[in-house]
Amino acid sequence: MRAAALLLTVLAWPAQAAWEWSAPLTVNSVRGAAIFPHLESANRRGIAVSGDTVAVVWEDNRSGRPQCYLATRPAAAANFQPEIQLSQGECYEPAVMDLGAGRFVAAWEEAGKVHARVLPGGQVLQLSKADAAQVTLARRGNALYAAWAEQAGRFRRIVVARLALKADVLSVKLAQPVEAAMPTDEQGWPALAVAADGSVTVAWEDRRSRHTVPMASHSRDGRRFAPPARLTDRRSGSVDGLGAGTGAMRPTLAAWGKQGVAAVWLDKRDFLSGYDVYAAFDPGTRRFGKNIRVQDSFGDNMAQWHALVVGDAGGRLVALWDDARDGTPDVWLSDWDGQAFGDNAAVPGAAGPGAQSDPAATLDAAGALHVVWLERDEAAGTRIRYARAARQ
Amino acid sequence: MKLIKMLLTAGCLWAGAVLADPPKGYPFVGYDAGLAAARASGKPIFMYFGRYGCAWCDHTNKKTFSDAALKKLYTENYELVYVDAESGKRLTLPSGERITEAELGVRLQAFATPLFVYLTPQGDKIVQIPGFKTVQDFRDYDRYVRGGHYKRKTLLEFLGGKS
Numbered sequence: 001m002r003a004a005a006l007l008l009t010v011l012a013w014p015a016q017a018a019w020e021w022s023a024p025l026t027v028n029s030v031r032g033a034a035i036f037p038h039l040e041s042a043n044r045r046g047i048a049v050s051g052d053t054v055a056v057v058w059e060d061n062r063s064g065r066p067q068c069y070l071a072t073r074p075a076a077a078a079n080f081q082p083e084i085q086l087s088q089g090e091c092y093e094p095a096v097m098d099l100g101a102g103r104f105v106a107a108w109e110e111a112g113k114v115h116a117r118v119l120p121g122g123q124v125l126q127l128s129k130a131d132a133a134q135v136t137l138a139r140r141g142n143a144l145y146a147a148w149a150e151q152a153g154r155f156r157r158i159v160v161a162r163l164a165l166k167a168d169v170l171s172v173k174l175a176q177p178v179e180a181a182m183p184t185d186e187q188g189w190p191a192l193a194v195a196a197d198g199s200v201t202v203a204w205e206d207r208r209s210r211h212t213v214p215m216a217s218h219s220r221d222g223r224r225f226a227p228p229a230r231l232t233d234r235r236s237g238s239v240d241g242l243g244a245g246t247g248a249m250r251p252t253l254a255a256w257g258k259q260g261v262a263a264v265w266l267d268k269r270d271f272l273s274g275y276d277v278y279a280a281f282d283p284g285t286r287r288f289g290k291n292i293r294v295q296d297s298f299g300d301n302m303a304q305w306h307a308l309v310v311g312d313a314g315g316r317l318v319a320l321w322d323d324a325r326d327g328t329p330d331v332w333l334s335d336w337d338g339q340a341f342g343d344n345a346a347v348p349g350a351a352g353p354g355a356q357s358d359p360a361a362t363l364d365a366a367g368a369l370h371v372v373w374l375e376r377d378e379a380a381g382t383r384i385r386y387a388r389a390a391r392q
Numbered sequence: 393m394k395l396i397k398m399l400l401t402a403g404c405l406w407a408g409a410v411l412a413d414p415p416k417g418y419p420f421v422g423y424d425a426g427l428a429a430a431r432a433s434g435k436p437i438f439m440y441f442g443r444y445g446c447a448w449c450d451h452t453n454k455k456t457f458s459d460a461a462l463k464k465l466y467t468e469n470y471e472l473v474y475v476d477a478e479s480g481k482r483l484t485l486p487s488g489e490r491i492t493e494a495e496l497g498v499r500l501q502a503f504a505t506p507l508f509v510y511l512t513p514q515g516d517k518i519v520q521i522p523g524f525k526t527v528q529d530f531r532d533y534d535r536y537v538r539g540g541h542y543k544r545k546t547l548l549e550f551l552g553g554k555s
Contacts, residue, residue, distance in 0.1 A: 036489040066490055092482075134480065188480055205478070211445025212478045236445075242454075243447025247505075249478045249494065268443075274503035303503045324501070357498075 018335060018342075019369060019389035024349035027056045027071050027080045027372060031381035035062045039358045039374055039384065041095040042136040042147070043191035043252050044308035046360030047372045047386075050098035052076070055119070056360075056372050057086070057094035057106055058384055068094040068108045070119060073386075080386070086117065097137035097144075098362075105163075105170065107135040107146055114148045122168040127161060127175070133188075140194035140255070145222060147190040147202050150177070157183040158190045158204045162222050178217050178225045184208050193253035193261045196313060198222075199286065201261045203251040209236035210244035214251040214265045218286040231263050231280050233291045246271055248278075256311030259284030262336075264294060264309035264319050274303020277321050279341070294319045294334055294341045305329075305357065312363045320347075320371065322357040329357040331373045347371060349387050356385075367391065413442045413449050414474040415457035418467060423483035423493070426473035430513040436537055437511035438470035441502060443477040449506045452524050459527045465534060471513075477505050486515035510537045518542045 028037055037060040039046045047056050052075035059068050068091035071083035086094060087110045094108035099118070107116040107127065114127045114135040127135065132150040139145065144163040149156040161175035185207035193201045203216040206228070214231040236245040247268040256262045261282040266275035277294035295304055307321035317336035322329045331350035334341040350356040355376040362370050369389040376382050414420040420440065421429070430437045442449040457463065466472065475483075479493040491499070500507065500520060508525065510518040510533065518537055525533075532551060536542055541550045 034488055036487075038491070040492070040495075061488070061490065207444060209445075211443075238450075239447045242450040244445030247443050247446070247478055271448075272504055303498075303501065305498050 020392050021348045022388045024385045024387045025079055027384035027386050029082050030062050031383060033379060033381050035060055035381050037382050037384050039360050039372060041093045042134040042189045044360045045095040045136055047362050047370055048096045048098040048104055049362055049364040049370055050100055050104055051102040053102045054370055055096050055104045057096040059092055059094060065090050067091050070106055093134060095136050097139055105137055107137050109133045109135060116170055118168045118170055125170045127172055136190055136192050138192035138194050140198055143194060143198060145192055145194060145200055147192045149188040149190060153182050155183040155186045157187045158202060160202055178202055189250055191251050191253040193255040195255045195261050196259055201253055203231055203253050203263055205249055211236060212247055212249055214248050216288060231288050234269055252308040254309045254311035256317050257315045262309050262311050262317055263288060264307050266307050273301050277304045277307040277319060279319060296344045299323050299325050299344060306359060310361045310363050312367060314367055316363055316367055318369060320359045320361050322359060329355045331356050331359045413444055413446060414440055415453040418463060418472055420472045420474035423473050423475055426471045427515050430471040434513050435469060435471050436513060437473055438466055439473040439475060439509040439511060441475045441477055441505060441507035441509060443505040446505045448524050452506055456525060456527050462527050462530055469538060519547050
């Protein structure tokens with residue numbers, strides 16, 4: 001048994017050695033047994049780095065109802081500064097994106113509509129006219145985009161908006177549904193990526209096939225979108241006249257390399273072991289290829305949750321998620337080495353006794369990885385924890 | 393009282409219109425409505441954690457929940473809650489925490505659907521059982537839950553000692 005443990009440690013060492021981690025910091029300044037922070041947004045965009053400043057957004061109920069908060073940490077500061085409240089009404093699923101030079105855009109759902117604001121400063125802009133939720137953000141240079149799920153008749157559908165920014169003033173330049181036709185079933189949880197060539201990719205959960213299928217569409221100019229295609233290479237269909245297909249949910253996207261876009265989502269094609277983490281790549285052809293399982297064999301018989309992918313123009317690509325293969329939930333990551341996803345490595349500080357889950361992450365301009373997660377403690381309350389990792 | 397009944401009925405109709413794959417003809421409601429109803433009625437909760445398009449859920453609905461006597465037993469004695477394993481619809485746990493229906497699957501460590509969860513009227517978990525089950529299975533689980541055997545035995549111990 002000890003020999004097996006030693007072998008596993010040796011085998012895992014190269015992957016763990018790839019990143020050098022800072023000591024974790026606590027992000028939220030208020031905690032308590034009845035305060036429940038959530039790092040939850042479409043595309044899992046709860047952290048961004050702008051210049052030397054890290055920003056984290058989340059929702060919690062410290063005021064007695066769900067509100068959205070943002071905390072920042074300038075590189076020179078030892079800790080995160082006390083958070084500011086983004087919302088006035090009931091708020092859910094905030095996302096944040098860097099604008100460069102220490103500025104950010106945050107977006108969130110409030111009172112049934114989606115909103116955005118430039119920080120620091122800036123006024124709140126209501127992005128959607130109709131009821132909407134699950135907003136996310138992406139940019140390339142000066143091209144800013146938001147996507148959300150908006151009520152259209154009986155169901156929600158995906159809307160992509162081009163945003164304009166003058167000084168601290170945001171406005172919606174153009175907002176349009178990915179498909180002109182009314183949705184025939186629910187759509188939600190959009191993810192956005194703007195590739196190096198400026199083309200926009202949007203992915204989302206789609207139930208038109210009578211089960212949940214991650215789908216994607218591309219636009220060369222952010223105006224006209226191609227007919228949606230499946231991210232998954234599994235077909236829909238009943239088995240012996242039963243059901244409509246296996247489950248999949250919460251697609252995430254990252255622009256990656258010179259032209260590429262990577263997608264990662266939770267997939268239940270192996271329906272007896274919970275959701276697995278799957279990925280697909282668009283190398284620049286604006287078609288996603290075959291699906292690749294991300295987690296290694298040690299996570300096979302274990303449900304994975306809260307998966308996401310982050311990438312950069314330098315070709316770095318990292319998938320993160322949480323699972324309880326070691327007995328309690330821990331945050332795991334896997335690097336893409338150009339051919340395959342590597343051995344899974346637990347994030348130090350987000351692994352071990354207790355529950356560490358719900359990662360959100362980003363890569364900064366220097367290629368450093370910034371990760372936040374929830375560290376649950378039923379008695380003392382949940383902490384949002386942050387750590388930075390650099391390549392050794 | 394009449395108004396409350398009307399609101400509950402309207403809630404059931406609305407829930408029936410938007411829920412994913414609960415068995416036909418059962419008055420399943422969402423989590424929050426079911427918890428409120430259980431607190432008011434004192435009945436335990438039978439929670440069906442299903443997935444849109446799930447073949448085994450479909451099989452269970454057709455093979456098991458089509459049984460008229462089972463329908464009567466569960467409709468009369470439980471508050472029936474349906475949760476969609478992939479939905480972003482929000483619910484509030486007894487602790488006061490607001491999570492999505494999909495996140496409830498994380499908390500339950502759900503690895504397969506259907507997953508059947510029995511809860512006290514206060515929302516505390518009694519037992520959860522994954523996968524296809526027969527009419528007789530659900531009758532046994534009913535005896536375990538409403539007979540209060542769960543306070544003294546595990547489900548396996550109870551089932552081992554039945555007959």
